[in-house]
Amino acid sequence: MFKHLTKIVSAALIAGSFMAGSSQATDLQDILSEGKVRIGVPVDVAPFGSNDANNNPVGLDVDMATNIAEALGVELELQQITGANRIPYLLTGKLDIVISVMGATPQRALQIAFSSPYSGxxxxxxxxxxxxxxxxxxxxxxxxxxxxxxxxxxxxxxxxxxxxxxxxxxxxxxxxxxxxxxxxxxxxxxxxxxxxxxxxxxxxxxxxxxxxxNPTHIGVRHDSPQLLQWLNTYVFVGMLDGSLAALTEKWLGSELPDLPSL
Amino acid sequence: MNYNFKFKALAPYTSEIIDGVILTLQLSAVTMLLGLAIGLAVAIASISPKSALRRPARIYVEAIRNTPLIVQLFIVFFGLPTLGIKLGANSAALIALSINLGAYSSEILRAGFESIRPSQIEAGRSLGLTAAQTFRHVVLFPAIKSIYPALASQFVLLMLTTSIVSSIGATELFGQAAFIDSRTYRSFEVYALITLSYLFLTLAFRSLFSAIYWLVFVRRSRA
Incomplete structure (x- = not known):
């Protein structure tokens, strides 16, 4: 009985990790060729990401996601997430990018890669x-x-x-x-x-x-280095032309301090 | 497959997992006793000929069985403080779970009571047993024997349901798993481990219930 049980459980685990693995590894080229980018934004942290009166996602991170999809020239697939599940969503390949009021820590950086900060x-x-x-x-x-x-x-x-x-x-x-x-x-x-x-x-x-x-960073998987480099370029340019400062001004009502690049 | 299992990352959190298992066991055990007591009282009320007893019992059962447990939990934890009744997360969980289990177990017990034919009760009374004695020996004991498997399943289901109470901050097994996940980010490892823990607890409870059945019903009828 127990022998069978261990077999069933390990089979389920292997099947689970295979499914989790198969959808990973979407780098910049895959996003461009698929014409679609999947971005996670917060559902519960106004003014970064929440739902308006008509139940549409709004906020600074939602605007970031829209602008990034536009700059990439691909369709945006928005997924609303919470603080607890944002990293699992990314790691299990359900998302390509997470923009979710995320602060960088060395422990988190073992799991995912962070872009330069875009707000704070x-x-x-x-x-x-x-x-x-x-x-x-x-x-x-x-x-x-x-x-x-x-x-x-x-x-x-x-x-x-x-x-x-x-x-x-x-x-x-x-x-x-x-x-x-x-x-x-x-x-x-x-x-x-x-x-x-x-x-x-x-x-x-x-x-x-x-x-x-806390400066806030965009998160991607470690296996998308091209995407990370592209996002860093996007943030760098946005810092120089003032568009990121304008976004912070619009949603937080405060000035964006000088943020070091990552 | 590019996921590396690192179960070692969980080692520093052994005491959290043990605490979680203990709280899950305590919550389950106390809820089973309270829920059974509530269920028994409500089941007796709902087969009573007096509608003053029957009606409130039916309202309670229908209200609880037709609403989600998490809503009941949030009402006890987040709603009652507005009325001045402030309960900690673990006490609120215990109360909400007991009220919930009470409704489900009362329906199971009622089915058991209704399976006893009226002629048997009449036979008991005509043999000179009092009403209380008839209820105990002719109704309660055979009724519980016949619905025992359903009741045991409901209890095991309750043990698994306790995982919901982490949403109000209770630190039972699932709450501890979510805590460890938030510290290590090893989601797969943590949830694989607690899946096995729940499986083990379920098998332990099932064995316990089988042992109780054997002691109370099988051995006794042989003697």
Whole structure:
């Protein structure tokens, strides 16, 4: 019985990894010859990627995806993703490019390749004024909601390993935990806190402390070096001609700081 | 095939996986007991001749069985704090799962009760058994025996369903797997490992339920 079981399980695993493998390796030439590029954008991080009143994806990352497909001269196939599944989507070959408010870390760079930064956000911990926290060291037993696996999660876990961190599947669920009172603080991006306060003025999401400025990068698989080089050229030119600064101005309402190339 | 399996990357997270298995077991075991208790009470109410008992029982069963578990979970976790009832993720999970299992197990138990022919109950009463004794020996025991496999399946299904509660931040096995995935990015390895863990837990629960069946029903009827 168990012998058969191990056989079945390993057969399923091999079949699974074969399927995952077969659709990979789409570099620049494959995209051009297929006439289609598959780009993942966030579904839950306004103003980078969310749905408007008519349920159409809108945001800075959505504009980036549209502009990139246009510059490539191919059809855009947009896929909405969350912070937790963006890297698996890319690695299993379901997407060619991920533009999803993604910060670069050496650990992530072991899995995927990052382009030069095209915009940026500040990550921090936000909450009501009367909670006496102004640095990670001030955290005691306050509950902090965060989307699992995001830069905020990784950084907060490192800065305050003993803090009471509640991890949720995505930013929207973590935000729900804060708005329903299940969590006292919310670790997220400054722009998310700002958008939430604009939508609901009764919410108190003031910055308690900022953990870091995160430049955002486009992600591709390591097996698409030509695509990566093309994206870097695209970002380089966009930085010089001011089109990326205009995009940041349009969606974030702030100036794009000078960002080093990668 | 260009995916390299690196199960070694999971080694530093052994204690998280063990914690996850323990919480999954605790959640499942307590929910089974609570769900069975709720199910028994509701099943008795729904075969009661009094409509004041029967009607609320039917409303409960229909409301729970016709709505998704994740919605019930979100109502308990995100909705109740608005009314001033604030529960932690694990307690909210336990309550939502028990309420859910209560509705499903009550339907299974009701089917068992209804399989007992009225003539048997009349026979029990005419042999001088009290109503409570008749219920216990003539209705409850044979009813549970006949629906035991269905109930055991429902319990195993519940154990697998506990994986949903990671969405409210509970740190059971699936929650821990998602956490490890977010730290190592070895999705395939993590989910392959917990697939085997769930499979092992299912087989363990099945063996346990078979053993209970043998002890309670087979051995007893032989003696």
């Amino acid at each position: 956000i500040s990550g921090g911990v936000f909450g009501p004024k009367d909670i006496p926290v102004s640095s990670a060291d001030d955290l005691t037993d306050q509950t902090i909601a965060v989307a699992r696996g995001t830069t905020q999660d990784l950084l907060l876990s490192k800065l305050a390993p003993d803090a009471n961190i509640q991890r949720y599947d995505d930013d929207a669920t973590a935000a729900a935990a804060f708005t329903s009172g299940q969590a006292e603080l919310f670790a997220t991006a400054d722009i998310v806190a700002k958008v939430m306060m604009t939508q609901d003025p009764s919410l108190e999401l003031y910055p308690k402390f900022i953990m870091m400025f």
